[in-house]
Amino acid sequence: MTTPARTYGSTHRSSFRLIIAAAILVLSLFAAGTARDAQAKQKAVPPAPDATSGAGKADAQAAGSPSQTAADSAKPAQPAPNTDANSSQNAGAKPGEQAKPEADSKASAEAAPKPPAWSAAEVADAKAHCAIVLKRIHAVALPHEPIKEGACGAPAPVELVSIGEKPQVALSPPAIVTCDLAEALTQWFENDVQPLARKHLKSEIVTIETMSSYSCRNAYGRKKTKLSEHGLANALDIGGFITATTKTAEVLEDWGKPQREILAEAEAAKRAADEAAAKTAGTGTAANPVQAALPLAVPLTAGAAAAELARSTIIEGVPASGSAKLVATSEAAVPNRLGGPVVKPGKKGALAQKAAQVALAASPAPDAEVQAFLHEAHKAACRIFGTTLGPEANADHRNHFHVDMAERKFTKICD
Structure with missing residues (x-):
């Protein structure tokens, strides 16, 4: 027969066991929830590969090891290193060296000097001026991109x-x-040019x-000379003209x-x-010593x-028939058919230079009317352009007219 006291003690122990079991269940559920949260956070921020280990090491770390403890999984995720274009530079760095931060590279790029360029205002003003000029003249001109090469160029050339x-x-x-x-x-x-062409060439110019x-x-x-007006798109070299009747x-x-x-x-002829x-005088006096002692009263006529x-x-x-052509002591430069500067000749160039001089000397005399046209056209250009150069200026302009719009303080240059 069970006594009331024993029955009460048994019931009390059963209640205590239920309470303990419930507490253990709650703790287990809480621990499981905490582990799931840690895993979710770890998946949200994947570990970045080590910059010095390469892809193989990163893959091995991603695979993980079954012997890793729960403490390792609970570690906070490390911040990922910079993996932009600078990483390719970091890969080539020596061991122990640190890659430059991205901010430094951007700062150096901004500090690097940029190529000079015309400002938007300069280009706009030049284009507006150009539009006004082209409206008042007869010309076909295509817009050209602004040109800027150091001190050279123009904001609105055509x-x-x-x-x-x-x-x-x-x-x-x-x-x-x-x-x-x-x-x-x-x-x-x-x-000027067309009236002169009609006068001397009996036709009009159709090609420059x-x-x-x-x-x-x-x-x-x-x-060592100053910048040419060609460098400002402000000059033109002209080698010749062609008329409607194909006369050149x-x-x-x-x-x-x-x-x-x-x-x-x-x-040179006088010196020769x-x-x-x-x-001749030296040969004569050497043959007659008495004559050498006397003053030369009558000049030699030979x-x-x-x-x-x-x-x-x-x-x-x-040139005299059968006689050798005399060559000036200051050799003229070979005319450059492409205009512009003449390249200093070498050994072969010197031979070509002399051949060009002989060819010019052997060429027939120019037509008088064509010659008059060129001389008068050159003279007329001197009244319009800041600089007008031609064959009379120097050997560099032996084969072309140079005209430009250089501003002159006192007077125009005309040679």
């Missing part, structure tokens, strides 16, 4: 295709120039043979011998005559006659 009207005068090839130069060329042609327009270089292509007027062939070359050759006279003959031959431009 590709000039033709100038004038009835007839249109084509530029072959088209030239890269400023609109102000295009306007000056148009005025020169309409007011251009040789050089925009070119970023110094004057004459030399290192070439600066090289039809200008005639420049005055400076005539004077140089005359001086003096040397010949001195040699040298003077030779000098007069040579001078006349050179001035008239017609």
